[in-house]
Amino acid sequence: MKAIISEQYGTPDTFALREVVAPVPKEDQVLVRVHASSVNFGNLVLLRGKPFPVRFVFGLTKPKYNIPGGDIAGIVEAIGENVTRFQVGDEVYGDLSSSGWGAFAEYVATDEKALAPKPGNLSFTEAAAVPMAGITALQAIRDKGMVKDGQKVLIHGASGGVGTFAVQIAKAFGAEVTAVVSTRNVDIVKSLGADHVIDYKKEDFGSLDRTYDVIFGVNGSQSISTYKRKLKENGRFIHVGGSESQMYQTMLGPLLSVFGKKKFITFLQRANQQDLLVMKELIEEGKVKPVIDRTYSLSEIPQAFHYFQEGHSQGKVMITIH
Ligand SMILES: NC(=O)c1ccc[n+]([C@@H]2O[C@H](COP(=O)([O-])OP(=O)(O)OC[C@H]3O[C@@H](n4cnc5c(N)ncnc54)[C@H](OP(=O)(O)O)[C@@H]3O)[C@@H](O)[C@H]2O)c1
Numbered sequence: 001m002k003a004i005i006s007e008q009y010g011t012p013d014t015f016a017l018r019e020v021v022a023p024v025p026k027e028d029q030v031l032v033r034v035h036a037s038s039v040n041f042g043n044l045v046l047l048r049g050k051p052f053p054v055r056f057v058f059g060l061t062k063p064k065y066n067i068p069g070g071d072i073a074g075i076v077e078a079i080g081e082n083v084t085r086f087q088v089g090d091e092v093y094g095d096l097s098s099s100g101w102g103a104f105a106e107y108v109a110t111d112e113k114a115l116a117p118k119p120g121n122l123s124f125t126e127a128a129a130v131p132m133a134g135i136t137a138l139q140a141i142r143d144k145g146m147v148k149d150g151q152k153v154l155i156h157g158a159s160g161g162v163g164t165f166a167v168q169i170a171k172a173f174g175a176e177v178t179a180v181v182s183t184r185n186v187d188i189v190k191s192l193g194a195d196h197v198i199d200y201k202k203e204d205f206g207s208l209d210r211t212y213d214v215i216f217g218v219n220g221s222q223s224i225s226t227y228k229r230k231l232k233e234n235g236r237f238i239h240v241g242g243s244e245s246q247m248y249q250t251m252l253g254p255l256l257s258v259f260g261k262k263k264f265i266t267f268l269q270r271a272n273q274q275d276l277l278v279m280k281e282l283i284e285e286g287k288v289k290p291v292i293d294r295t296y297s298l299s300e301i302p303q304a305f306h307y308f309q310e311g312h313s314q315g316k317v318m319i320t321i322h
Pocket residue numbers: 040041042132133136156157158159160161162163180181182184185200218219220221239240241242267268269270308311312313314315
């Protein structure tokens with residue numbers, strides 16, 4: 001089979017397209033014929049081996065996962081003898097970032113717990129946009145933000161992979177959503193249901209006279225003190241992404257008691273089958289749909305990564321494989 005091989009940490013140009021032996025599923029594994037995958041920030045971390053502490057998980061001097069790729073959508077080709085949840089021919093989707101990666105290939109053998117049935121109303125390419133970005137947004141909004149009906153929510157950096165899901169999921173949870181984006185993305189977030197849009201090229205949300213129950217920092221470099229000022233008294237700030245300095249301030253602030261009653265939380269999403277099922281339901285109910293920016297082939301993965309790492313994608317950057 002054809003696969004992208006990553007043998008050293010570095011730039012997207014270190015990826016090589018090679019012919020390798022197709023995997024055989026172990027007892028509790030499912031062999032998936034991969035139709036599509038996508039690019040996430042987690043792929044960049046694995047590619048670069050940075051920040052350095054991730055090497056204690058990914059391999060100290062070179063990546064121990066030779067075939068990268070986390071998001072997946074495809075068809076079950078074979079199953080191990082202990083697999084109970086899937087049958088040959090099932091359409092599945094999932095996030096392999098906690099189970100050995102391997103999605104940038106024609107076939108991958110993976111743990112059945114990493115997979116769920118694909119949303120029936122999505123193509124394979126659309127479905128592969130959902131797992132990592134969609135579940136990050138879901139866990140941020142439901143578990144960390146604890147967003148409730150009628151709350152005022154601000155999403156800073158709402159036009160990328162995670163942000164476009166965040167707008168729709170916050171709306172599905174009943175929030176009044178304000179999206180902060182650049183001029184070229186105003187229409188996209190309006191079409192996803194944002195009630196208010198702040199164009200950061202024209203207005204500074206920090207200087208506007210509005211406060212929020214929950215703020216999600218997805219992208220952008222606003223200071224933590226601005227976010228604190230823009231929160232209501234018992235408000236919550238969730239650091240999803242953005243700068244490392246925002247992340248450290250969010251982590252250290254509560255220890256130094258500088259945020260008062262306001263909660264500042266940073267978190268890492270955890271892939272799991274239950275949340276894939278929640279996303280499937282939201283999608284099939286028509287409450288959430290993936291936003292796709294560009295699509296590349298397996299051999300074009302270096303170009304896909306060069307584009308993604310510029311940081312200006314509008315929704316998701318996809319890889320089609322079969
Ligand atoms: N916590 C977790 O578990 C987790 C999981 C996944 C991702 N993340 C993090 O979440 C962040 C977003 O990931 P992603 O995949 O959604 O990224 P992405 O798709 O690359 O985001 C790109 C989008 O961000 C917008 N943007 C860039 N700079 C901005 C600014 N200053 N203000 C507002 N918008 C801005 C861009 O539009 P313009 O350039 O036009 O503004 C573009 O639409 C990353 O930092 C990533 O590390 C965290």
